[in-house]
Amino acid sequence: DAGITQSPRHKVTETGTPVTLRCHQTENHRYMYWYRQDPGHGLRLIHYSYGVKDTDKGEVSDGYSVSRSKTEDFLLTLESATSSQTSVYFCAIRQPGQGVETQYFGPGTRLLVL
């Protein structure tokens, strides 16, 4: 258990509304990530963070913003949700283990944009 929680776990929203997803970790890991999972695409990186207030874009960052004001929380915001952002969103942390670092994932958030 990597101590990652995501909230909400399920959300239905309407096109054009803002949405914020929260990822919370309890073990002070430096790196945190947001991915989305869609059929036929596996998981794709949206944004990631390598420290408080240090973030960078991933492969599919358009339409998303992130913030990390404290170590334990990494927020993903959809400024104006679109139907193409209907997806399952996973947060991950990078954790040392057996001399190497590995990404471990939260339980996911299912987002439906109508």
Added chain:
Amino acid sequence: AQKVTQAQTEISVVEKEDVTLDCVYETRDTTYYLFWYKQPPSGELVFLIRRNSFDEQNEISGRYSWNFQKSTSSFNFTITASQVVDSAVYFCAQETSGSRLTFGEGTQLTVNP
């Protein structure tokens, strides 16, 4: 650019059969890391194994084994004597610069009783 290809979209086997899931990666980096994750029907992502590019030793963990071959850029995963509980989507992934993961599209494995 990094790319991971899992050519098998779906595989269906009968319990106790052996099954191999293929993974082919592309990279220009000399140092890289490869992973396998399992996603059971419940939806969570479970880490299975990590391999670095300097270690081509095959790995065995119980019924699971992994074959890493740099010559063919492959990192294949074999389940011996499959069980119904092995039914899941399996993802191969590669760690790129900046510690980002690039995933394959996944292979849906169904093990029938």
